[in-house]
Each structure stands twice: as structure tokens, then as C-alpha cells.
Amino acid sequence: MTLQSADNQPSTHEEVAVSMQNVTISYGNAAAVRDVFCDIPSGKVTALIGPSGCGKSTILRSINRMNDLIEGCTLKGRVLFDGVDLYAPTVDPVEVRRRIGMVFQQPNPFPKSIYENVAFGARINGYTGNMDELVERSLRQAAVWDECKDKLKESGYSLSGGQQQRLCIARTIAIQPEVILMDEPCSALDPISTLKIEETMHELKKSFTIVIVTHNMQQAVRVSDETAFFNAETVENRSGKVGYLVEFNDTQSIFNSPQEQATQDYVSGRFG
């Protein structure tokens, strides 16, 4: 239970987008991830890595309260967004998600046209500007405009898997969130689509704070500025594991000179 919260912070002092303070998330009575402290910097790409079952997706989903949808999921501690506790009783999860958007593991376009897919989010957010312009800008930012500019009226399912995922990114961009969460966005895609999405992310971080969960360490190196390494440990008297944050630093340090042995073992491929 010795967790040196001070050591876990990135050394540089920047604006903090999301701050997790002693966060423990449980499903029913079983903790999935415990005692997480970390400050996710604004305007950068932060990667969450670690072996299966270490709770990195759970942590990610807690940032825009998607865990609310899972029955029996509870959170202790505080998740601060711009200094506001997201889990305060007065906070409306829908408002949170309008500012912290999410891209999921499986591409999940709505069964609507490509245009409507992008416009849907903006419309329910009461967007007053020029919708055509917004759709084009979002699709361009997600680097999928060229592939679908001639078939905006066609179903979102007419696109390939990688294009669908970029459409989902465009859909999230269109609501102009401050933070974009990505939950293993490339795990269902082929290498070429993966590369395209990674290129897209380099563009996106100019305007958004990005938090990405990934299984792929090379991807973390390629896209992220900061990396948080989570590990899982078995708990006595219980089946299943509980995750915890091992180390959080800039990506270079994590991969080249990690301070913890576990991180060293993981990034050099010795387990996980």
C-alpha cells in the first residue's frame, strides 16, 4: 500500500486537465483498481498502459462517468475536471460527457447517414452554427473527409472498419469537447488504419486533451507525451485482481529509464 504520490506526478508543471485523487473503483464489493493519484496534463496525449485486468479502461471510463452505466460500479476518491469534482452529487453526467467525449474500442457509428452521425452530437448540444461546415471540418480533422465526402448521405456502415472509427472520432470532435477519451481505439483495426488514426491523433492534440488506453506499447511510444503504467496484483482471499498505478511520467522516461522494476519488466516485454 505504499504509493508515493509525489513521485508519480510528471515533473513538468503544466495546466492539469483531469486530476485523480485517491480514486478506488469497485464492481460490487470487489475493487477493480485502487488508490490512484495522477494529474493528466492539458493539451497533450496521455497513454494508459498495463497488462489485462489492471483497470486502465475502468479508470478511463471514470473520467466521463461512463461507469455509471455499469450496475454496481462505485467510485471512492475524487476525479477533478478543471477543479470540479465530477462525482459531486450536483454534477449531471450528461453535461460531463458533453465536455469529455469518448471513442470506443469497437467502431460504433449510429445506424444513420455519415452526415447525421457527425451532426447528431452537435445537434443535441444545441449547435447554432453552420452544420455543413461543422461536419466537413470534423471529418477533415479526423482525416476521413476525402474518403466519404462523396457519400455523406450513405449509411455509416458503408465505410470500412478503420473509416468507421475515424467517423466516430469526427462525431466526438463535432461536439467540441475539451478532453477526448479513447479506449483502445485501434485494437479492432488493421495496421494501416491504425497508422492513420495515430496520425490523426497528432493533429488532434493541437486542439484537445487526449487520454488513450492502449495494449500496444509501440503505439504508446508513437502517440503519447505522458504515460501511466498500471499493474495488477492478486489479492488474498479473493479471486480476480486489483489494479493500481505504478508509475506516471513522460513517455520517454517510462520507456527508457523507468523508476520501478515492474515498469522496467513490462516495457521490456518480460510480462504482460
Added chain:
Amino acid sequence: MNSNNPSLITRNEQLNYKPNIKRNLGNRLMTGLAALFSIVAVLPLVLVLGYILLKGASKISISLFTELPPPPGLEGGGIGNAIVGTLVVTFIAALFAIPIGVGGGIYLAEYSRSDWFAQFIRFGTNVLSGVPSIIAGVFVYGTLVTTRLLFGNAYSAVAGGLALSILMIPTVIKTTDEGLKLVPNDLRRGALGVGASRFITITRITLPAAFTPIATGVVLSIARAAGETAPLIFTALFSPYWADLLSVDGWFSSIATLSVLIYNFSIMPLEVQNELAWAASFVLVALILALNLSARWLGRVASR
């Protein structure tokens, strides 16, 4: 050369199909039995449909649809009022059952968690779908007809429609629940992830995505309600006249329906009435089978 090899001959014999050993005889016997059972199962439908076609279709004429049933002893006449009545009563039933059923199904699929209330509603839906249809009639008779609760009227089209809706509600709830459960959770998360509220997620994303299975189920439940008799015989009763649908009174007085007409006329010892019962069966079965087949067609077209 090979044929001279003695071991190969026995191997051939080993592997040849031997029709007369016990195992293969038993197998064929069981297959034959199953085929026979299938024929017996299909036979009633063929016979029933055949007779209805034979006895009913010959009675089809314009007057059948436009005239009232004749008084006992007279010839001619039609079943026009009963056709209108069946449409009216089924419409009333759908008017109550669809909103309640779809709403309840939305609750079960989208809002319910595994708490006692949801469990109880699920259980209650199953129990209600097992309640005999005649009990729905007894219930409405006891609450609405004897008490004259509906603006002082006893037997009425609305009472009959309410009795039918009790039978429809569980079916509509179940199809809505199951239809919505087929919508992948990814879509819900996608909508919530761009900041949609539950209301918008359901009305704009999940309900449209589940429209086909829900519509199919609703059409099938309407078809079933249109043929029900037991809940109507002492709620909607019967009427030898046209329903006056332009006045409120028409909706709150007894009304003829095809199914009750078939029942009443089949047990009368009068040739003309018996013939009309067959003609009404033809119309009713045609209506119900058309609804059934269109529901299937709807499901198949949309799944393509």
C-alpha cells in the same frame, strides 16, 4: 488384384450400410414416425383452411360487407357491422396496449436494474401473459360493465377493447424488451459518449434501431387480439345494428365483432346464420393471416 485381398473384402463388408440391423431399423422407424407426426400436425391447418375457403369464399359478395345480419328466419344479409366492430375494438385495444407495452418494455430494457421492482415486473409480465383470456373478460365485466363505470354504460366497445388490451400488453412488453436488447450496447455508449441524455439515446438511437422487431411483435399481437372472442362475449357483447361511430355514444355501447358473431351464429340451429358464421370465419382468418404474413415479410425485408 485388390479384390483378391481377403482383408479388404471384410473391410468393405464392415463399412457397407446394413439396412437390417437393429440400429438402422430403429433409426428409420423413428424417422418415419417423426414424419408421420409432422403430417398430423399440419393436417388440421390444411383441413381448417380448406373448409373455410370452401364454405366461406362462396359466400363472399358485396352485400356481405355492406349489410346487417338478417333477423332469425329471414334470408340474405351480411356481416358489415361485425367487420367494422372488429376493427374498432382492435383499434381501441391497440390504442391502450401499444403505449403501455412499449413504455413498459423501454423500462425493462433501458432503465431497469436487477432490483426487486424490475424482477417483479418481469415476473408479472410472464404471469399476465398466462392469464386465460376469459379471465380478462371476467375482470372487465366485474370492474366496468356491472359498475357502469364508463359514463353509465354497461356493455361497450371500449370495455371490449380494454379487455383485449390486457391480453396484448404482455406480448408488446416482451417484444419491445427483446427488440431493444438486440440493439448493441456500443450504440448506447456511443450516444451517451457524445453527451446525449437517456431520453435522446432511447428516442433517437435505440428505438429506431429496434423498430423492426418491435413492429413485427406489435402486428402479431394485434392479429391475435383481432381473433379473440372470450374477453368480448360479456364486455362488448353483440349488436345487430351498425355502430354509430360518429357519436361518443357509439363507442360506449355494445358492438358486434366477427368473433362473437361466429360464436353466436354457430350455435344457432339456423342454416342462414351458420352460413354467415362460415363467411365471417373466412373474413376473420383472411384478415389475421394477412397481418401475420405481413409481419413476417416486414421482418424479412428489414433484416436484409
Added chain:
Amino acid sequence: MSSNLDDQYRLRKRPQSEKLVDSGFKSLAVGLASVVALVLFAILIVVFQGGLPSMLRYGWEFLITSDWNPVDDEYGAGAAIYGTLVTSILSLFIAIPLGVGTAIFITENIIPKKIRNFIGLMVELLAAVPSVVLGLWAIFVMEPFIRPGLEMLYTYFGWFPLFSSPPMGPGTLPAVLILVVMILPIITAITRDSLQQVPKRLTQAAYGIGTTRWGAIINVTLPAAISGIVGGVMLALGRAMGETMAVTMIIGNSNNFSFSLLAPGNTISAMLANQFGEADGSQVSSLMYAAFVLMIMTLAVNILAQLLVKRLSLKY
């Protein structure tokens, strides 16, 4: 920049009205779902209350005596309860082999798929034919057709209590046969669904060790599907008990108790359909009592079905 954005997305800050719509919609759904519970309780209460005077007057006697005499104001539902049980159980025994056999025939790869689908469709359409139409058919077509057979039963097996009266047209046995036609589609459809859900690898394993088709069906497929089949059978039993119109039209509606299946009989639902419209006073109350008994019977069967399905679900 942030304030500029909030201008463009003017609903980003959700107005109170939107939140009201959201929570209002949820309350509406909960309310509509509660209607089910309300209706169910209301039915139970109304029927129980209606039957209460008779319950107090006759008590359990009502269930076993079979005088039903509106003139003398004496009521007992013994004959109707016996008729309900006999018709539903007998029809179930006939329909189970037919339904399960048909289901196997149309799920196994014995004949071309097109014919199998066609048989399946026919059986499902049979379920859609209204009960009252089947009753009409039973009166005018089926009963005259089987009468000679019933007479033979009486001539040769008249010594046996179940066939100890001459057939007179409407009777218990014709009602049983029409019930078979009505519950057959339920058993077939549910058995077919359960058989189709049995994983292919199970049957393949059986074929792999050299069983015949029926060896695999009897030893592997049917046991794996048993919970669904039992559920379907119980559902069919509930339906048979409550089935009203066709039975009313063909059973003869006699309140005299008779063991013979060839004699006219009665069921609770037939009695209700026949007498409710013209009943008053203590007759209504007695009918309500009988309706309550019917409800409890079907309720018990349905709950048992749900429990059995849970108990019997095999893990594979």
C-alpha cells in the same frame, strides 16, 4: 475560447427543461411498467372479491360437489374442475409426442430445408387461427367426421368407465382433440427453438463416436434442450386449462358429472363463457369463485414452469 464555444453550443449547459424531459420520460416508463403489476393485482382482487360470498358459503365443498342449479341456487364446480383437468392433461399427452416429433423433424436435416421451413410456417399459422373458428370447424366438420369412431369406442370398450356412454355429438373427447390442435403449435414452436439452441458441437461429438441420428437426438440433443421443452409443455398446459371458445362450442356444457369421455362435459372457462352474460346474484359469485380457482390453477402452472426452466437449464 471556452465561453465562445458555449455560445455556439448553447445547450452544452443543459437547460432545466431538458432535464425535466429526461427524468419525466423515465418516470413515464416506470409508470407504464407498473400498469402490469396494477392490472395483475386488480384482476386477482376483483375476481377474489366477486367470489368471496360463494367461498364463504360453500368453502372447499364447492370444489368437489357438482350440483350446479341456478333454480335452487345450489352451486358446486366439481364437474367443471374435473373437466378442466381431464381435457387439458389428456390433450397434453396427445400433443407432446406430436409436437416434439414435428419439432425434431423440422430441425433435423432429413428433408430439404424449404419443405421444413414450410411445415414450420404452417404450424405457426395454425397458432394464428382464432379459437372460435376452430370451434366452428369442430362443430360442423370434425365432430361428424369422428362420430363413427367414437361409436365404435362405445360399442367395443363401453365396459371401460372412460367410454361408458353413447356419443351424442358434443362431448369431452372432441374437446380434447380440438385442444390438441390448439396447443400443438406452442409445443412445436418452443421445442424447435430449444433444439436449435443446442450447440452444434454437442451433436457433432455424438456423431464422432459413432452414434446414429436418433442415438444423437435421444441421448444428446433432447437432454440438452429439455428445459425449454418442459417450459413449452407447461405453457401449453396453462393455455389448455384456460382455453375457452373452441371448448365451449364442442364440449356440450353439461353440469352433470360423468367419467365418460364420450359424454358432454364442462370446463371452468366454458362455464364462464356460457353463463356469465345471463347470471345474477349468487350465480355470479359462484362463477367468480370458479374463475378464481381457474386463475390459481393457471398461475400455479405458469410459476412452476418458470421454476422448472430455471432448475433444468443444463450447463453446456
